[in-house]
Amino acid sequence: MDVAPPVAVLDAAVTARRLAQRVTALPDLTMRQVALAEALIEVSDADAVALLAALLRASRETPGHPYTATLAALAGMLSDPDMLPYVTRESLYAAALAAERGDIARLLLEAPPGPNQPKPPGPERPIAPRGRPLTLGERKSLARTRRRDLIQRLLVDPDAQVIRVLLGNPHVTENDVLVIASRRPARREVLRVVFESTWLARYAVKRALVLNPYTPLDLATRLLPTLTHNDLRAMAHDPAASALLRDAAGLLLALGK
DSSP: OOOOOOHHHHHHHHHHHHHHHHHHTSSSHHHHHHHHHHHHHHSOHHHHHHHHHHHHHHHHHSOSTTHHHHHHHHHHHHTOTTTSOHHHHHHHHHHHHHTTOHHHHHHHHHSSOOTTSOOOOOSEEOSSTTOOOEEHHHHHHHTTOOOHHHHHHHTTOSOHHHHHHHHTOTTOOHHHHHHHHHOSSOOHHHHHHHHHSGGGGSHHHHHHHHHOTTSOHHHHHHHGGGSOHHHHHHHHTOTTSOHHHHHHHHHHHHTTO
């Protein structure tokens, strides 16, 4: 004999469905992210955890509209610390642990930069051992060079402005871009510059960004549907990947991507 789920679970499921429908009715991704953040902040921490759990459960059991789009918005919201303040994230994390929802707790911790995230770059840095520190303007100028030795040194420059210039250099190769897209740890703004460049048309670059745990979740989620079936399967079972990315990859596989 089947046992009916607790009323609280049913309520969370109904609320999750209504929220997903309301979110996907909004025309702009930022508006969807704000709506999700507000929905989590307006309820108690325990209810917010239950709502997140219901959204993830529904996305697995009912793949497609409106949950796929809601997952993408959730990824973007969690990857932006301004959308969900740290103090709120911290209290939700504690509530997730209390509810024995380790998956939700990990999700809340994965989005903001962790302790291994590189420090913001200074205005000057050397590009060669024992070389004099070069200003940001000098490094941006050098990023237009055709010299391979300089290009290879600039591939690890921590400033997104330098990388943006470098990506437009006709002497830069796909392998060079893969060095930038695959680097760990990496600054999110640098990886975002790669995402915004013409190099995103290369499949290897898309794949490198999705596999890089430092890539902002909203970007990685948007790139997932472009991956091959084998790469999606690998992502869905990668224990090092974000729980949200694994779920989204599993959704796409279930949809027959």
